Amino acid sequence: xxxxxxxxxxxxxxxxxxxxxxxxxxxxxxxxxxxxxxxxxxxxxxxxxxxxxxxxxxxxxxxxxxxxxxxxxxxxxxxxxxxxxxxxxxxxxxxxxxxxx
Amino acid sequence: xxxxxxxxxxxxxxxxxxxxxxxxxxxxxxxxxxxxxxxxxxxxxxxxxxxxxxxxxxxxxxxxxxxxxxxxxxxxxxxxxxxxxxxxxxxxxxxxxxxxx
DNA sequence: TAGATACGCAACCGGGAGGTTGCACATGGC
DNA sequence: GCCATGTGCAACCTCCCGGTTGCGTATCTA
Numbered sequence: 684x685x686x687x688x689x690x691x692x693x694x695x696x697x698x699x700x701x702x703x704x705x706x707x708x709x710x711x712x713x714x715x716x717x718x719x720x721x722x723x724x725x726x727x728x729x730x731x732x733x734x735x736x737x738x739x740x741x742x743x744x745x746x747x748x749x750x751x752x753x754x755x756x757x758x759x760x761x762x763x764x765x766x767x768x769x770x771x772x773x774x775x776x777x778x779x780x781x782x783x784x
Numbered sequence: 785x786x787x788x789x790x791x792x793x794x795x796x797x798x799x800x801x802x803x804x805x806x807x808x809x810x811x812x813x814x815x816x817x818x819x820x821x822x823x824x825x826x827x828x829x830x831x832x833x834x835x836x837x838x839x840x841x842x843x844x845x846x847x848x849x850x851x852x853x854x855x856x857x858x859x860x861x862x863x864x865x866x867x868x869x870x871x872x873x874x875x876x877x878x879x880x881x882x883x884x885x
Numbered sequence: 886t887a888g889a890t891a892c893g894c895a896a897c898c899g900g901g902a903g904g905t906t907g908c909a910c911a912t913g914g915c
Numbered sequence: 916g917c918c919a920t921g922t923g924c925a926a927c928c929t930c931c932c933g934g935t936t937g938c939g940t941a942t943c944t945a
Binding site for chain 1 (some may be wrong): 902903904905906910912913
């Protein structure tokens with residue numbers, strides 16, 4: 684999942700979906716420097732990581748993509764836990780150094 | 785930076801440095817399935833992303849690596865902001881739908 | 886001093902990720 | 916019915932990433 688967010692293009696896609704709400708593939712590809720199929724592939728990767736979902740297809744032939752915010756929360760929590768463990772490890776090291784001169 | 789965390793091996797390295805405190809390259813490579821140089825490359829990538837720092841070299845020829853927790857906080861905050869923007873976007877959409885029947 | 890250990894640098898290699906092109910299919914507006 | 920539009924599938928290409936190997940250099944220990 685971090686791998687999915689790791690690509691510059693995909694991170695931009697996530698940010699754009701967040702700012703503008705659900706959008707279709709063609710809409711997302713419009714104005715981009717790369718082809719529509721490339722965008723579609725990136726969206727597939729994001730969907731595979733559970734970061735994005737196909738919303739109920741728009742009015743006609745459109746199929747919109749929308750964010751799955753729960754996955755973002757999971758990632759955030761993972762980083763939090765890592766930070767906390769680091770603090771604990773440093774504390775243990777400090778104590779060990781103090782006790783054994 | 786998400787790209788740095790995106791690799792399985794690198795994420796494991798970060799987790800291990802968090803759990804056990806500062807470690808040398810050779811120590812991190814010990815027991816791993818891949819060569820020491822591969823580990824060293826991954827550590828370089830992590831250092832390039834600012835996620836890891838060379839601690840004050842150990843007792844002798846050792847040079848330990850340690851976590852830079854501020855970068856982890858940055859990443860966490862970025863995800864938070866994205867989630868928040870998503871909520872706002874949905875709220876705007878809801879209002880727009882309600883006002884225009 | 887000799888040997889083991891920890892490290893760095895550089896060249897090399899294979900596979901997959903990111904991208905394009907081409908085509909087929911459905912749907913909506915005229 | 917006809918054309919524009921939104922989408923999906925598949926083949927193909929290029930380049931970079933992850934990994935290995937080989938060698939040279941410090942530093943600790945016997």
